[in-house]
Amino acid sequence: QNGSFQDRNWFLYNGTWEHNTAPEYGNMMIRAVMNNAIPTPVIETPQDNTNTNQDKVLVNGTAIPASTVTIQSNGKNVGSGTSKQDGTFNISIKLKNGLNSLTATALTKEGSTDPSSPVNIILDQKNPKLTIDNIKGHLENGHGVTLRGLAKDDYLDKVYIHGEEA
Numbered sequence: 001q002n003g004s005f006q007d008r009n010w011f012l013y014n015g016t017w018e019h020n021t022a023p024e025y026g027n028m029m030i031r032a033v034m035n036n037a038i039p040t041p042v043i044e045t046p047q048d049n050t051n052t053n054q055d056k057v058l059v060n061g062t063a064i065p066a067s068t069v070t071i072q073s074n075g076k077n078v079g080s081g082t083s084k085q086d087g088t089f090n091i092s093i094k095l096k097n098g099l100n101s102l103t104a105t106a107l108t109k110e111g112s113t114d115p116s117s118p119v120n121i122i123l124d125q126k127n128p129k130l131t132i133d134n135i136k137g138h139l140e141n142g143h144g145v146t147l148r149g150l151a152k153d154d155y156l157d158k159v160y161i162h163g164e165e166a
Contacts, residue, residue: 041069041104041116051122051155055095062087063106073100095123128153
C-alpha cells in the first residue's frame with residue numbers, strides 16, 4: 001500500500017488507460033497476452049485448382065528463413081527441404097493420380113507451424129475418350145466443318161478447338 005511504486009499503476013477501463021495513484025491499490029501485477037505465433041508457410045506454385053499430366057511437380061513458396069519445410073499431400077508427407085535465408089523454398093514431390101491437396105508446414109527450434117492454405121492439383125494421365133458421331137460439310141475456302149460427338153474424361157471441364165471453347 002505504501003510502497004515506492006504504488007503510484008505507477010494503470011488500468012485499462014472501457015478501452016481507455018487511466019492512471020491510478022490511490023494508495024489502497026498498492027503495487028499491481030502486470031498481466032499481458034502475447035501472440036508469438038510462427039507464421040505459416042505460403043505455397044506460391046503450383047497454383048490452386050490446376051491439372052497436370054506430369055507426376056512430379058516443384059512446389060515453390062515462402063516460409064521462415066532456414067526452417068525445415070515439409071510438404072503434405074492429402075495429409076501424408078511427400079517431401080521436405082530447407083528454406084533459404086530469404087525464406088524461399090523449392091521442393092520436388094511426386095503426385096498420385098487424382099486430387100492432391102498440398103499443404104506446407106515449417107519446423108523451427110520453437111516448434112512447428114500450422115499447415116499452409118491448401119493448394120489442389122489434379123494428376124490426370126489418362127487420355128480423354130473422344131468419339132465423332134456425325135460430320136457435316138467439308139473444308140473449302142475457309143468454311144468450317146461441323147463435328148458432333150462426345151468427349152469424356154474424369155476431370156473434363158471444357159473442350160477447346162484451336163484455342164476456342166467448343
